[in-house]
Amino acid sequence: MALIETRDLRRVYDLDAGRVVALDGVSLDIEQGDFVAVMGPSGSGKSTFMNLVGCLDRPSGGQYRLAGTEVESLDADGLAHLRNREIGFVFQQFNLLPRIDALSNVELPMIYAGFDRKVRRECALQALGRVGLAERAHHRPMQLSGGQQQRVAIARALVNSPSLLLADEPTGALDSRTAKEILGLFQELNREGATIVLVTHDADVGRHARRLIRFRDGRVIEDHRQTPVDARDLAAEAAE
Amino acid sequence: MRLIEAIRSAFSAIAANALRSLLTMLGIVIGVAAVIAMVAIGSGARNLVDRQIRSLGANLAIVTPGNVTQGGARLGAGAASSLTDEDAHAIRREVDGVVAAAPFVQGGVQVVAGGSNWGTRIYGIDLDWFSAREWDVATGRTFDPEEVRRGDIVILLGQTVARNLFGEDDPIGQNVRVRNVPFRVIGVMASKGQSAFGQDQDDVVFVPLDAGRRRVIGRNYAKDGSVGSIFVKFANESDIEPGIESMTELLRQRHRIIGYQEDDFSIRNLTEIANTASASANTLSMLLAAVAAVSLLVGGIGIMNIMLVSVTERTREIGLRLAVGARPRDIRSQFLIEATTLSTLGGALGIGLGAGAAYLVAQLAGWPSLVSTNAILIAVGFSALVGIFFGFYPAQRAAKLDPIEALRRE
Numbered sequence: 001m002a003l004i005e006t007r008d009l010r011r012v013y014d015l016d017a018g019r020v021v022a023l024d025g026v027s028l029d030i031e032q033g034d035f036v037a038v039m040g041p042s043g044s045g046k047s048t049f050m051n052l053v054g055c056l057d058r059p060s061g062g063q064y065r066l067a068g069t070e071v072e073s074l075d076a077d078g079l080a081h082l083r084n085r086e087i088g089f090v091f092q093q094f095n096l097l098p099r100i101d102a103l104s105n106v107e108l109p110m111i112y113a114g115f116d117r118k119v120r121r122e123c124a125l126q127a128l129g130r131v132g133l134a135e136r137a138h139h140r141p142m143q144l145s146g147g148q149q150q151r152v153a154i155a156r157a158l159v160n161s162p163s164l165l166l167a168d169e170p171t172g173a174l175d176s177r178t179a180k181e182i183l184g185l186f187q188e189l190n191r192e193g194a195t196i197v198l199v200t201h202d203a204d205v206g207r208h209a210r211r212l213i214r215f216r217d218g219r220v221i222e223d224h225r226q227t228p229v230d231a232r233d234l235a236a237e238a239a240e
Numbered sequence: 241m242r243l244i245e246a247i248r249s250a251f252s253a254i255a256a257n258a259l260r261s262l263l264t265m266l267g268i269v270i271g272v273a274a275v276i277a278m279v280a281i282g283s284g285a286r287n288l289v290d291r292q293i294r295s296l297g298a299n300l301a302i303v304t305p306g307n308v309t310q311g312g313a314r315l316g317a318g319a320a321s322s323l324t325d326e327d328a329h330a331i332r333r334e335v336d337g338v339v340a341a342a343p344f345v346q347g348g349v350q351v352v353a354g355g356s357n358w359g360t361r362i363y364g365i366d367l368d369w370f371s372a373r374e375w376d377v378a379t380g381r382t383f384d385p386e387e388v389r390r391g392d393i394v395i396l397l398g399q400t401v402a403r404n405l406f407g408e409d410d411p412i413g414q415n416v417r418v419r420n421v422p423f424r425v426i427g428v429m430a431s432k433g434q435s436a437f438g439q440d441q442d443d444v445v446f447v448p449l450d451a452g453r454r455r456v457i458g459r460n461y462a463k464d465g466s467v468g469s470i471f472v473k474f475a476n477e478s479d480i481e482p483g484i485e486s487m488t489e490l491l492r493q494r495h496r497i498i499g500y501q502e503d504d505f506s507i508r509n510l511t512e513i514a515n516t517a518s519a520s521a522n523t524l525s526m527l528l529a530a531v532a533a534v535s536l537l538v539g540g541i542g543i544m545n546i547m548l549v550s551v552t553e554r555t556r557e558i559g560l561r562l563a564v565g566a567r568p569r570d571i572r573s574q575f576l577i578e579a580t581t582l583s584t585l586g587g588a589l590g591i592g593l594g595a596g597a598a599y600l601v602a603q604l605a606g607w608p609s610l611v612s613t614n615a616i617l618i619a620v621g622f623s624a625l626v627g628i629f630f631g632f633y634p635a636q637r638a639a640k641l642d643p644i645e646a647l648r649r650e
Contacts, residue, residue, distance in 0.1 A: 056563065056643045077567045084565020095560045095647065099256050111245055112565040156564070 002029035003067055003163060003195050004053060010061035011048050022048040024218035025062065030197065032163070034229050035190040037206040038199045040215035047168075049215065050199050054087055054166045055079045067163050084112050088157025092169040094149045096141040096156075102128060103137040106156045113160055127155040131185060147178035154185065158194075165189065167198040171205060183208055243577070250578040253550075254585070264546040265586030267539020268626060271532050272590025272619045273597060278528035279615035280598035284608035285521040291433075296510060297373040299477050301484055303327075303470040303491070306504040322504045324465040325366075325449070327494060331472055332368070335486050337479025342368035343449065343467035347457040351445060352417040353405040360401050362418065362445050364452020372473040380412040380427025383448055391450025395423035399431045399442040416445075421455045423447060472507075480509050536622065539586065540630035547579050547634035558638055559646025572639035579631020580624055587623025591616055 011023040023045045030036055040046045051057040052064060055071055058079075064071040067086050074082065083089075088109075096105045106124040115123070128134050131151040141149050150170060157165055167186065171179035183205060190196050190210075198209065206212050210229060214222035254261045305322045328343035345364040350357055363369075366388050370376060377396060387394055395416060402411050411425045432441035447456065449467070472487065474480050484507050491505055492498075551558070558571055566574075598609040 051644050054563070056647075077569075080562065080565050080567040080570075083563060089563050091647070095556060095563075097557055097560070099252060108561070109564040112561075112567075112570060114242075160565075 001068065003032045003034075004028065004030035004197075005065040006053075006062065007064075008062040009049075009052060009059050009064055011045075011052060011057070012060040021218050023052070023059075026218075026220055027062075028213070028220065028223075030195070031229050032195055033190070033193055035187070035196045035208075035210045036198065037209035037212050038197060038215065039201060039203070039206050039212065041201070044215040045218040046199055046215040048218075050166065050168055050197070053164075053197060054089060055082045080112075084109060085160060086163050088154075088160070088162040088165045090150070090153050090157050090165065090167040090170045092172040094141070094146075094153045094173070096149055096152055098141055101138045101140050102133065102144065102152045102155075105141070105152055106159050108156060109160045123159055124155070127159040128152070130158060131155045145178075146174050147181060150174065150178075150182050151185070154182075154189075158189070163195060165194050165196045167196065169200055170198065171200070171202065179205075246574055246577045247581060249574065250581040253578055254582060260546065261582060261585075264542050265539075265582060265589065267535060267542045268583050268586030268623050269539075269590040269593060271535035271537075271539050272587045272623055273594035274528055274532035274535055274590075275619050275622070276591050276594025276611060276615055277597040277601070277609075278525055278532060279618075280595065280609040280611045281601055281607060282521060282525035282528070283610045283612060283615075284598075284602065285524070286518055287610060288608055289518045289521060297375070297471070297473060298511070299474040299480060300372065300510040301472045301474070301480060301487075301507055302510055303331075303472060303487065303505055303507050305469070306502065306506055322495060323467050323470060325467060326465060327491060328366075328368075328467065328470045330490060330494060331470065331487055334490055335472075335483050337474045337476065337483050338472055339475050340368040340372040340471075340473040342366060342372040342471040342473075343469075344369060344471070345449065345452050345457050345468040347452075349418050349445075349456060351401060351405065353411075353414065356405055358401055358404045360398070360443050360445055362447060362452060362456055364449040364457065365446050366449045368473075369446070369471070372471040375432065376430055377427035378430040379410075380425070382427060388448045388450075391448050391454060393421055393423045393451050393455065394426045394448065396427045396429055396446040397425055398429050398444040398446075400440055401443060401445055402428045418445075418447075419456050423451075477511060480511060484509060536626055540583070540626040543579055543583055543627060544630040544634060546582075547575060547631055548637070550578070551575065551634050551638045555641065555646045555649040558641050559643050559649070562641070562643035563647060568639040571641075572635045575635035575638045576628065576631050579635065580627035583623045583627030583631075584620065587620050590623070591619055594619075 006026055006028050009023055009026040010021070013020045013022055026045075026049060038046045038049065048057070052059055053066070055066065055074075056079075059072055062072075066082065069082060069086075071079070071082065097108070103121070103124050106127050107120045110120040110123060125134060125137060128137055131154050133148060133151050133155065136144060136148060141152070144152065165186075170186070171182050174182060186196055186198065187208060198205070200206055207226070210225070210227040212222070212224045212226060213220055303323060323343065325343050328341040332338055332341040342365060347362055348359065349362045350359050367383065367385060370382055376382065378399070380396075382396065383394065386392075395418070397405070397411055397416075405411065405416065406414070411428060414425050415422045416425060417423070429442070429444075429446070434440060472483070474483050487507055488503065492503065495504055497503060561571060562568075595611045598611055601607055602609040
């Protein structure tokens with residue numbers, strides 16, 4: 001069973017100007033351990049697809065199963081629970097809370113999962129260590145560079161051990177060298193077993209993924225397997 | 241999210257905007273301070289009034305003689321010497337609810353002891369006086385019934401008189417001279433302090449009724465058995481009104497006043513005077529309570545306003561929290577707790593300020609004040625309620641945000 005299964009997924013917006021079909025029947029399976037790049041021009045439906053996959057939005061029609069849960073039947077609390085346990089978000093603008101330090105930012109998802117303080121501290125430190133920022137745990141976001149902030153955000157996405165990492169233009173606000181580092185981190189995480197879906201319009205970033213899905217006008221127009229899910233030498237291939 | 245986490249995060253949000261938070265709290269601070277000061281001063285004033293009522297004696301009425309007309313000149317209340325011992329005894333016997341009826345005469349005298357002397361008021365009283373005025377001796381003893389019956393020349397000194405004549409010495413057993421009559425001091429009265437009108441109630445001496453009438457005051461009391469006034473004490477406050485009616489009837493009969501003839505006496509309910517005083521204290525309290533209520537309302541609106549601003553400013557934060565798994569109700573309680581923390585903190589500051597103000601008033605105006613735990617609990621409760629009430633709408637707005645919209649907001 002695939003981690004993500006969508007069947008004829010539709011999302012229609014009723015605006016004053018009329019009906020807008022943002023997603024027009026998308027059926028996709030994404031396997032555990034895959035690294036998928038979602039590409040397409042703006043207005044292609046890729047963001048809408050990401051919002052649905054991220055359980056931030058509900059489809060107008062069709063089915064969506066995430067890790068065996070039928071998402072379209074959940075209420076707001078059910079969606080919140082699923083986001084908390086199964087999904088780690090990474091955003092273009094990092095979205096760290098400015099008032100609290102890196103460690104507390106990483107802890108945030110665990111607060112809503114109901115873990116007590118001691119466990120949270122431990123896991124958050126571990127996650128920060130995983131992204132190479134253990135010694136910056138007590139810095140506030142403003143005291144960190146863009147790349148470091150994005151690492152903190154990735155640690156936050158990892159801290160509840162979700163089954164899916166969902167990244168929306170994670171390198172969009174970074175210079176090319178830092179972007180490469182962050183991309184390398186994603187690849188590393190993927191090699192260790194993390195399932196990653198990454199939205200980008202940077203073709204270079206898209207090439208680093210194992211699979212590339214292209215959207216246009218609310219439909220999938222290209223679905224290209226670049227590297228098998230079980231291939232272990234992704235980094236070597238990407239380097240070519 | 242657990243309550244303790246929420247409160248901790250609320251405190252950090254408040255601290256992040258310290259000046260703004262302080263200004264927002266100001267309305268609550270002033271409102272609560274007003275409540276605390278109001279209750280403190282109000283209950284202090286009520287205490288004072290209560291004490292004055294008690295110093296006079298509770299449930300008391302006074303019967304005074306009426307006016308007399310001499311050659312066309314009406315001499316005013318109390319000029320007549322129409323009341324007698326027998327009237328007092330009749331009242332005690334026949335009027336329901338009467339506990340004591342104390343006839344007395346009074347006058348101004350110079351009291352001499354050895355080398356010193358002191359001008360004071362002298363009262364000729366019988367034994368009912370002590371129960372009517374709820375007043376006993378501090379040292380020595382009161383009159384015994386025989387002394388009163390015979391009109392012995394024994395005397396009780398008020399604290400002020402004792403101090404002025406004898407200083408630190410024990411006056412009991414000493415002689416003092418009043419109008420050249422040597423009285424033996426048998427006791428010193430307990431201190432009563434000031435009356436409701438600021439008189440020193442301890443500047444007084446007491447002698448048996450007949451001793452006063454025959455040897456000291458003379459004047460209008462020459463006619464045997466007449467007295468100046470009669471204090472009448474009732475068992476309960478509810479006995480006073482009907483008691484006054486039946487006393488009026490009784491005295492009209494005894495004085496043979498018929499039909500439309502004017503009474504030759506008047507009866508006043510002394511409790512009413514005290515009630516008037518406490519009513520005006522209540523009016524003041526109500527006024528302050530209204531000010532406090534308006535201030536709390538304004539403070540609450542201020543909190544609502546600032547919470548709405550805060551929700552708008554932190555839309556992205558809300559979006560992020562929703563994305564990482566906060567349920568709408570987590571967001572709601574976060575903002576609700578923040579508003580409540582803000583208002584409760586304001587309430588705590590207000591309690592400090594109010595208690596300080598009450599203390600200052602007590603010091604400067606000499607008006608007693610009392611900060612009660614009840615007032616503090618009510619103030620804290622009210623400010624928390626204001627926070628919950630006015631924080632609910634902004635919190636609800638935050639909870640209803642769409643995570644996608646919220647994350648996209650700049």
